[in-house]
Amino acid sequence: xxxxxxxxxxxIGSVGDLPxxxxxxxxxxxxxxxxxxVFLKVSWKQSVLIEKEVVEAKKQSISGKVVGLFVLSLLIFxxxxxxxxxxxxxxxxxxxxxxxxxxxVLGLIFGDIYAKFNPLSIxxxxxxxxxxxxxxxxxxxxxxxxxxxxxxxxxxxxxxxxFIILFVVTTGVRILFGKASIEVDPLHLLHxxxxxxxxxxxxxxxxxxxxxxxxxxNFKGMEYFILLMIGTVTYDGxxxxxxxxxxxxxxxLDIGFSTLSFLAINIIIISSYRFACWFALKVSGEKKxxxxxxxxxxxxxxxxxxxxxxxxxxxxxxYESQTIFYRLNDPYGLGWNLFGIEEITINYFLxxxxxxxxxxxxxxxxxxxxxxxxxDLSIKLFGHQQSDKTQYIFLLITVGLTLQALFVLxxx
Numbered sequence: 340x341x342x343x344x345x346x347x348x349x350x351i352g353s354v355g356d357l358p359x360x361x362x363x364x365x366x367x368x369x370x371x372x373x374x375x376x377v378f379l380k381v382s383w384k385q386s387v388l389i390e391k392e393v394v395e396a397k398k399q400s401i402s403g404k405v406v407g408l409f410v411l412s413l414l415i416f417x418x419x420x421x422x423x424x425x426x427x428x429x430x431x432x433x434x435x436x437x438x439x440x441x442x443x444v445l446g447l448i449f450g451d452i453y454a455k456f457n458p459l460s461i462x463x464x465x466x467x468x469x470x471x472x473x474x475x476x477x478x479x480x481x482x483x484x485x486x487x488x489x490x491x492x493x494x495x496x497x498x499x500x501x502f503i504i505l506f507v508v509t510t511g512v513r514i515l516f517g518k519a520s521i522e523v524d525p526l527h528l529l530h531x532x533x534x535x536x537x538x539x540x541x542x543x544x545x546x547x548x549x550x551x552x553x554x555x556x557n558f559k560g561m562e563y564f565i566l567l568m569i570g571t572v573t574y575d576g577x578x579x580x581x582x583x584x585x586x587x588x589x590x591x592l593d594i595g596f597s598t599l600s601f602l603a604i605n606i607i608i609i610s611s612y613r614f615a616c617w618f619a620l621k622v623s624g625e626k627k628x629x630x631x632x633x634x635x636x637x638x639x640x641x642x643x644x645x646x647x648x649x650x651x652x653x654x655x656x657x658y659e660s661q662t663i664f665y666r667l668n669d670p671y672g673l674g675w676n677l678f679g680i681e682e683i684t685i686n687y688f689l690x691x692x693x694x695x696x697x698x699x700x701x702x703x704x705x706x707x708x709x710x711x712x713x714x715d716l717s718i719k720l721f722g723h724q725q726s727d728k729t730q731y732i733f734l735l736i737t738v739g740l741t742l743q744a745l746f747v748l749x750x751x
Contacts, residue, residue: 361749363677365742368703372738375707379714380727386719387546388553388712400465403455403497410438411458413670416500419494421672425493429666434498435486436659438526440652452536453530459509460520462525469519471559472528474512478505479525480605483571487578490595495672502566521558528564531556535638536645541592552714555638566642569740570605572651576747577604612640615732622728623721635720639713639733643740646705650748651699657694659686698748707742710734 399407410433417430425431442453452657485501486492509523510726535551555561578591578600590596616633666682669675689697713733717726 343447356359362750363645364454364745364749368699368741368745369738370597371703372706372710372741373734375463375710376714376727376730376734379711383711383714384718384723386474386715388550388715396488399455399457399460401509403457404461406456407458407461410456411461411506412504414458415499415506417672418497418499421495423448424672425491425495427666427669428495428672429663429670430495430498431493431667432659432662434502434653435493436655439529440648440656441660443530444535444656446530447538451534453527457520457524457527459506459524460513462510462514464510464513465517466513466519468515469522469556469558472522472564473523473560474518474523475525475528475559476564476567478523479528479567479671480571480632483567484601487571488594488601490594493641499648507565525564526687529568529661532565532568532641533645535641549708549712549715552641552708553715555641557634557637559634562612562633562640563609565637566609567605567643569640569647570608571601571741572647573608573740574604576602576651576744581751582746610637611732611736615736619717619721619729619730621732623725625721627720632720636713636716636733639709639716642705642708643711643737646701647744653698653701654694657689658685666690696747699745702741702744706737709737713737 411428413433421428422452438453445452482501482505485497489497491497505524510519512518512523513520521531532555535555536548537551538548578597584591587596587600613629613633616636617629620629620632621628621635662683662685664678665680668678668680670677710733713730714726717729721729
């Protein structure tokens with residue numbers, strides 16, 4: 340058996356031999372974003388996305404708790420009691436493929452599936468109405484640091500320890516302080532956000548999707564969680580390029596340097612967003628609170644975060660997920676042979692160029708949706724006459740993120 344993704348290193352696909360010149364890709368993409376902005380200015384003169392009531396998630400059923408307990412056991416026990424390596428263990432597949440990208444993508448069709456079996460919420464608590472996601476954002480930063488900076492994120496025993504800590508901390512905070520799961524569990528919040536982009540059969544479906552995103556729960560700190568989704572993937576994409584290695588050399592192998600650069604990129608993303616919010620207030624002349632504006636614009640960044648996340652982990656989902664039954668053959672590393680599977684061959688059914696094309700499309704679509712959402716909200720907050728000026732920095736950020744993502748997609 341041979342798994343190319345055995346170490347769970349990943350990145351937005353690298354395609355050296357592009358079907359069109361790299362400079363052309365960048366120029367066309369930048370113009371697509373700018374022309375979208377201009378088109379909206381001319382044709383979209385009033386806010387059309389209406390407010391909807393946000394439906395609270397239901398309590399877990401007994402069957403959901405049973406599934407959650409099983410998933411939790413697969414995350415914790417194989418690395419602690421079994422004799423497995425990352426290349427055969429089910430544990431890294433569960434966290435980095437299914438919970439990290441597979442189930443969230445299913446949420447685009449079926450809604451928030453994770454909430455039904457959340458392994459970190461199997462112990463009930465007296466939860467209050469959620470108000471803030473600061474704690475979930477902090478744990479998300481820690482979990483992504485483990486994934487991207489720690490040297491063995493695919494090691495089953497390391498994952499087991501991380502999830503013991505996550506389970507104890509999130510359960511303790513929920514029970515002691517009455518916090519809702521979505522306030523403390525980064526995976527719950529991640530899946531909740533994906534479900535906001537759920538496809539529907541209603542017409543026009545795109546407007547319904549935009550309204551779902553626009554009615555994002557205004558929990559304090561929500562914008563920072565979304566920006567961390569963008570920043571962490573940005574870091575991982577850049578650090579996987581030859582550009583990054585040529586710039587920093589062997590320092591990239593140092594965990595201290597990696598931690599600092601990981602934090603620095605996230606700080607740059609967050610600071611740029613805050614500056615855009617400040618600029619919008621400044622040019623509009625409105626006497627609004629900066630923190631309120633920052634939270635109100637949170638949903639406009641969600642399509643970019645979604646595009647970054649999906650394109651970044653797409654190859655992992657398409658190919659490594661094919662090993663599910665092989666890895667379940669001995670789920671706890673105890674010498675079982677449940678399915679009699681001795682080896683497996685992964686079918687790489689997409690050519691590199693085809694995969695690149697899908698990633699480019701998703702990247703552009705996400706950024707265009709972001710421009711649409713920002714335009715509609717700007718009209719609602721500042722009026723049509725002021726809407727274009729208030730969006731200038733947001734537009735620059737969107738173009739910059741687009742070009743950065745395409746750079747990572749297109750260089751070795």
